Amino acid sequence: MDELDKEILLVLQEKGRISMTELGKEVALSQPAVTERVRRMEEKGIIDHYQAIVRAEKINKPITAFLLFHTKSCENFVTFCNASNEVVELHRISGQYNFLLKVVTETLQSLEVAINEMGTFGDSTTLIVLSSPIEHTKLIPLINN
Known part of the structure; x- marks a missing residue:
């Protein structure tokens, strides 16, 4: 590059x-x-794909939360998250928790329902987003010399 x-x-x-x-x-x-x-x-896979960035609040999904999640049933939890309309990102992480999820939903009540459904797989800590001063920033590539 x-x-x-x-x-x-x-x-x-x-x-x-x-x-x-x-x-x-x-x-x-x-x-x-x-x-x-x-x-x-x-x-080369440097450019993976192209996509539109949809503003969640413009499609009536103004609530964003991150969940730190611990489960002993990782594969079943991933399958559940793949089927969920609220989970928009899922990351396997190290430490006390083994997953970080980004959830986007209509109301606090629908967030609560989603968290309750996930509760069958393990325990979580929920962090509700108040604002996002930086979103979708560019990745700056390193140059090969």
């Missing part, structure tokens, strides 16, 4: 729907050259 690849990645993280022509203009490359670089990064 060189400086141009880094610039391309930074632009794509900000403007995922940018055309290859516009991307080429932003990084001072021709459209075919920038398209080839993006294709190579996709093939």
Whole structure:
């Protein structure tokens, strides 16, 4: 990865729907050259996929919480979380708890229902998000020399 690849990645993280022509203009490359670089990064798995960022509050899901969760039934818990409409992120972690979940829901009551359903798998600590001053920040790639 060189400086141009880094610039391309930074632009794509900000403007995922940018055309290859516009991307080429932003990084001072021709459209075919920038398209080839993006294709190579996709093939290497550096760019995994493209997605829209949906504002939860705009779709009537204003409650976000993180749950630290401890379970002895990890595979069953992962299966449960995959089927849940409220769990939007699940991370296996080290320490006292073995999972960190991000839950997005409509109300505190629906959050409580979700937590109660998860309770059959183990114990949790809930942290309710009051605000998010930094969201979806860009990853800045290191350059290989």
